[in-house]
Amino acid sequence: MAQGGDWQRDVLRQLGQHGTPDEAAGPAPASAEPTAPLRLTYPAQEPPADAGGAAAPGFPQRSDPAPPSDPAVRASRRPRLPLHTPESVPTVDPRLAHALGRPQHGDSVTRRTGRTLRKLTASATQEVAEETRIARELQHPVTTGRVIAVTSIRGGVGKSTVSALLGRTFNHYRHDPVLTLEADAALGTLPVRMGAESVRWSCADLAQILTPAMQLTDVTGYLVPVTDGGWLLPASQGRVGAPMDVRTYRTVTLALRRYFAVTVVDCETLPGEVARTAMDTAHARVVVAPMTAEGVNGTRQVLDWLAQLPHSALAGTVVALSANSPDATLDEKTAAAHLRETGVTVVRLPYDRHLAQGGPIRTAMLGRAARDATVRLAAEAMRLAARVR
Incomplete structure (x- = not known):
């Protein structure tokens, strides 16, 4: 470069x-x-670092001189060959894949028809202005790769779904490389939600191979290309095994920030060690809270904990208040106000039939309310991440 x-x-x-x-x-x-008017420029002299300013171990400054003529030193800077090549494993058992059925649209036909009629009669000036403002937030130029960590207080509340939505949204709006990284337990669902048919290399595999000499094309050879753009790095091959450790997480995230403008990390649930590390070192944090009384109460405790972390962790956090059922009875305004008392922004993700169906997320099949909420959430996360120096 x-x-x-x-x-x-x-x-x-x-x-x-x-x-x-x-x-x-x-x-x-x-x-x-x-x-494109908004482009990512990477200062040549700045090595990758976490939110606290710590440089990635083993990664030289961009202004380093050319490699010396000593063959031993040159060999140490070459990309390491993998110890073994893992086999490709389908994300969904072929015997079960046919059971997914046809994807369902997030909005009913009646709702979609009514929205079309309203568009024909209403002025779109204000709507276009708001969409333009949000697009500028999403395309905010950054000088180093930004890491956005997504977590929750327990599983099954839509954490991987939100991570996949954010990854797809950044892929759609930005003109630079975007990575969605899974740092969840061995049986995470992010590859399925991202539409990956199979996975091969994991974070642990890549941690043993990465070297400062690798180019983007070297790295992407170990990643899963996403259908509508961007790349995916799974935590495992979907088998029960040892969870990711903190050292592997740090090695992979700090190294890959050299190549990707935005990295969305699907973390394990709190209070896991990797999740705590990710929340402490990320440039922005998204906490997914289920729209239930116990879910909001537990999320409030997490926010109070984030307020005690360094790097102004709470100031860089946004809450996604997710409705996983069409029959949620919790008062939304009261729940959001309880969370906002900590100073965070709260974005409500409404129930969506397409998301509730499971399987690969198809952006075109999302309901309008879910799509708009996702874009607002991504813009807010990017705004918070871009503020970190």
């Missing part, structure tokens, strides 16, 4: 060329220049 150059242009060149790094380092043609 050229020092002081356009990081996004270098990324696109790496993805589009198959020559050696030396061949790819030549000047790009004028037609290859991105035309």
